[in-house]
Amino acid sequence: xxxxxxxxxxxxxxxxxxxxxxxxxxxxxxxxxxxxxxxxxxxxxxxxxxxxxxxxxxxxxxxxxxxxxxxxxxxxxxxxxxxxxxxxxxxxxxxxxxxxxxxxxxxxxxxxxxxxxxxxxxxxxxxxxxxxxxxxxxxxxxxxxxxxxxxxxxxxxxxxxxxxxxxxxxxxxxxxxxxxxxxxxxxxxxxxxxxxxxxxxxxxxxxxxxxxxxxxxxxxxxxxxxxxxxxxxxxxxxxxxxxxxxxxxxxxxxxxxxxxxxxxxxxxxxxxxxxxxxxxxxxxxxxxxxxxxxxxxxxxxxxxxxxxxxxxxxxxxxxxxxxxxxxxxxxxxxxxxxxxxxxxxxxxxxxxxxxxxxxxxxxxxxxxxxxxxxxxxxxxxxxxxxxxxxxxxxxxxxxxxxxxxxxxxxxxxxxxxxxxxxxxxxxxxxxxxxxx
Amino acid sequence: xxxxxxxxxxxxxxxxxxxxxxxxxxxxxxxxxxxxxxxxxxxxxxxxxxxxxxxxxxxxxxxxxxxxxxxxxxxxxxxxxxxxxxxxxxxxxxxxxxxxxxxxxxxxxxxxxxxxxxxxxxxxxxxxxxxxxxxxxxxxxxxxxxxxxxxxxxxxxxxxxxxxxxxxxxxxxxxxxxxxxxxxxxxxxxxxxxxxxxxxxxxxxxxxxxxxxxxxxxxxxxxxxxxxxxxxxxxxxxxxxxxxxxxxxxxxxxxxxxxxxxxxxxxxxxxxxxxxxxxxxxxxxxxxxxxxxxxx
Numbered sequence: 001x002x003x004x005x006x007x008x009x010x011x012x013x014x015x016x017x018x019x020x021x022x023x024x025x026x027x028x029x030x031x032x033x034x035x036x037x038x039x040x041x042x043x044x045x046x047x048x049x050x051x052x053x054x055x056x057x058x059x060x061x062x063x064x065x066x067x068x069x070x071x072x073x074x075x076x077x078x079x080x081x082x083x084x085x086x087x088x089x090x091x092x093x094x095x096x097x098x099x100x101x102x103x104x105x106x107x108x109x110x111x112x113x114x115x116x117x118x119x120x121x122x123x124x125x126x127x128x129x130x131x132x133x134x135x136x137x138x139x140x141x142x143x144x145x146x147x148x149x150x151x152x153x154x155x156x157x158x159x160x161x162x163x164x165x166x167x168x169x170x171x172x173x174x175x176x177x178x179x180x181x182x183x184x185x186x187x188x189x190x191x192x193x194x195x196x197x198x199x200x201x202x203x204x205x206x207x208x209x210x211x212x213x214x215x216x217x218x219x220x221x222x223x224x225x226x227x228x229x230x231x232x233x234x235x236x237x238x239x240x241x242x243x244x245x246x247x248x249x250x251x252x253x254x255x256x257x258x259x260x261x262x263x264x265x266x267x268x269x270x271x272x273x274x275x276x277x278x279x280x281x282x283x284x285x286x287x288x289x290x291x292x293x294x295x296x297x298x299x300x301x302x303x304x305x306x307x308x309x310x311x312x313x314x315x316x317x318x319x320x321x322x323x324x325x326x327x328x329x330x331x332x333x334x335x336x337x338x339x340x341x342x343x344x345x346x347x348x349x350x351x352x353x354x355x356x357x358x359x360x361x362x363x364x365x366x367x368x369x370x371x372x373x374x375x376x377x378x379x380x381x382x383x384x385x386x387x388x389x390x391x392x393x394x395x396x397x398x399x400x401x402x403x404x405x406x407x408x409x410x411x412x413x414x415x416x417x418x419x420x421x422x423x424x425x426x427x428x429x430x431x432x433x434x435x436x
Numbered sequence: 437x438x439x440x441x442x443x444x445x446x447x448x449x450x451x452x453x454x455x456x457x458x459x460x461x462x463x464x465x466x467x468x469x470x471x472x473x474x475x476x477x478x479x480x481x482x483x484x485x486x487x488x489x490x491x492x493x494x495x496x497x498x499x500x501x502x503x504x505x506x507x508x509x510x511x512x513x514x515x516x517x518x519x520x521x522x523x524x525x526x527x528x529x530x531x532x533x534x535x536x537x538x539x540x541x542x543x544x545x546x547x548x549x550x551x552x553x554x555x556x557x558x559x560x561x562x563x564x565x566x567x568x569x570x571x572x573x574x575x576x577x578x579x580x581x582x583x584x585x586x587x588x589x590x591x592x593x594x595x596x597x598x599x600x601x602x603x604x605x606x607x608x609x610x611x612x613x614x615x616x617x618x619x620x621x622x623x624x625x626x627x628x629x630x631x632x633x634x635x636x637x638x639x640x641x642x643x644x645x646x647x648x649x650x651x652x653x654x655x656x657x658x659x660x661x662x663x664x665x666x667x668x669x670x671x672x673x674x675x676x677x678x679x680x681x682x683x684x685x686x687x688x689x690x691x692x693x694x695x696x697x698x699x700x701x702x703x704x705x706x707x708x709x710x711x712x713x714x715x716x717x718x719x720x721x722x723x724x725x726x727x728x729x730x731x732x
Contacts, residue, residue, distance in 0.1 A: 097484040100485055101485070115694045118483070118695060119485065122483065122485035122486050267570070267586040268583070397694060397695045398693075398695060400692060400694040401693065401694070408677070411675060411676050412676060415586075415588060415675065415676065416588070433503060
């Protein structure tokens with residue numbers, strides 16, 4: 001019965017395709033054709049569709065639309081699989097973990113580099129090495145640092161869907177007005193400091209312009225630690241190195257901008273994040289990822305800006321890698337169908353769509369030499385950041401505490417004028433107490 | 437005969453249980469079971485990903501030696517209750533007293549004072565975030581340049597002020613009904629005896645309101661110890677943990693940390709329950725012990 005249905009539906013789809021093609025030959029209005037095909041699938045095939053539930057956070061409407069368009073294309077090419085997209089707004093990790101605890105988690109879901117290892121340690125993720133070999137996907141197809149980030153004890157648990165690093169965004173108008181040359185990829189800390197000082201203009205109390213934004217944010221500051229040859233955690237994540245001389249020096253440099261009046265926290269100018277401060281022209285330079293590009297395009301369309309890789313510190317280049325992967329639940333009823341979805345979403349064609357949307361950068365190594373990157377120096381700067389001393393944004397099992405303590409150390413320096421060395425020491429001590 | 441009566445009583449009881457069964461079901465699933473499970477979890481180590489492991493008192497020990505709990509959450513919660521409860525009680529009592537007079541438009545006023553209480557606390561929190569933003573209304577009016585919610589010195593007080601603003605309306609209503617329960621003849625007698633308005637208030641109104649005051653203070657204390665949504669929306673426990681309360685810490689351990697500490701969070705929830713229980717009992721002693729008006 002089932003196979004009969006299959007044949008019937010295949011015949012039906014085929015006939016629709018033929019009629020559709022026939023229509024194209026007569027009238028050259030191409031876009032009308034796919035619509036007919038979709039209708040046949042929705043009506044004809046549901047009996048044998050495998051359901052795959054897929055979840056991720058919804059960070060912006062345009063990003064959700066991008067994923068939905070990829071899933072739509074998947075549904076056209078794979079009528080036997082019905083993907084149910086269940087975006088989670090609000091606290092993603094909380095919803096996901098309670099789902100896992102009650103055995104109702106989606107089949108396919110986002111796993112963030114920052115906390116996914118807890119899932120692997122507790123065996124709730126499906127190892128995907130065999131599935132990868134089964135469909136001819138090689139580890140070498142992906143940027144090594146990204147796939148390694150989702151490998152635990154030699155087993156692969158997720159395919160990175162994209163990544164981001166930090167780039168230094170600079171406001172071209174403010175540079176032009178001050179008569180300064182635009183930053184280049186060879187900049188160092190000295191250039192950054194000198195230019196930030198030259199660009200700062202506090203004459204208008206209602207719209208002060210600062211040279212450089214220094215948020216008390218654990219997602220920005222560690223880049224400076226790396227540039228100074230330091231680390232946040234030791235190699236096996238059992239101890240923090242926030243009180244090492246290299247980290248303290250980096251913190252001294254990072255906080256000196258605001259202390260000397262040439263840098264600001266976003267809250268100093270009444271904003272929640274530095275992207276808005278940059279868009280409004282109140283910070284001439286900020287460290288942000290590619291997510292700022294579509295934001296600026298939507299919110300500040302007239303802004304003229306450029307992106308270069310972050311200036312090198314005394315020891316060299318340093319950057320952070322943010323990445324999210326598609327993971328498959330170990331409880332899934334249909335591992336093969338789930339894998340086909342993941343494989344499609346991380347295929348070269350899908351990754352190209354992601355890249356061209358400008359949100360994030362593709363994890364496929366083959367897209368490194370794409371035309372898009374050649375024509376978009378801003379995105380290319382973020383991409384190249386990954387190749388220049390970048391380390392994953394991951395601090396082990398106490399990651400959220402490490403982030404908290406780093407943020408608080410900077411806040412104490414900014415808001416309570418605590419000496420930098422004391423602040424970092426206090427953060428390290430607090431962490432050691434927690435990790436005991 | 438007696439047997440018949442017994443059977444009738446049994447039938448009546450059965451009918452009674454049948455009628456309350458929907459409520460009973462909800463009560464048992466969502467209150468009794470959840471409470472019992474939380475107590476069980478407080479003796480386990482549980483990260484949501486693997487079944488709970490028995491842990492004895494390790495969770496409690498960790499709570500009681502946790503720096504964030506001892507240095508921030510516990511003192512912050514007490515500070516919050518000590519400031520908010522007296523203020524909101526006094527303000528709502530004054531409001532109720534004013535609303536009890538024969539004022540013009542008092543119905544309109546009652547509605548206005550009660551409005552914040554029926555509005556979602558998340559909505560009010562967001563409005564307060566805007567009012568107290570650096571370029572917000574409050575700074576514009578007062579010509580200050582403070583960043584209220586981003587400064588450890590002020591953030592907690594803004595949240596306290598907001599809580600007083602929202603709860604006073606409900607408490608006013610409770611006081612109002614208490615005031616209207618006091619028989620007019622007592623006031624008349626006082627008037628004949630030549631008591632001043634001041635004497636009447638402290639000699640008659642307050643003592644007769646004692647059960648209501650006890651209720652309002654108890655509800656207020658419990659509410660203050662459980663303050664969460666405003667903090668979650670307005671400051672997320674920051675800046676520098678200055679607004680981290682016990683309930684926010686429970687949330688942080690249970691859901692926010694990279695390593696989920698559901699057991700430790702449950703232990704803290706049990707400790708919070710014990711704290712509230714002890715304080716409520718103490719209060720009852722204090723208020724009932726100091727005077728008449730005990731209903732029992």
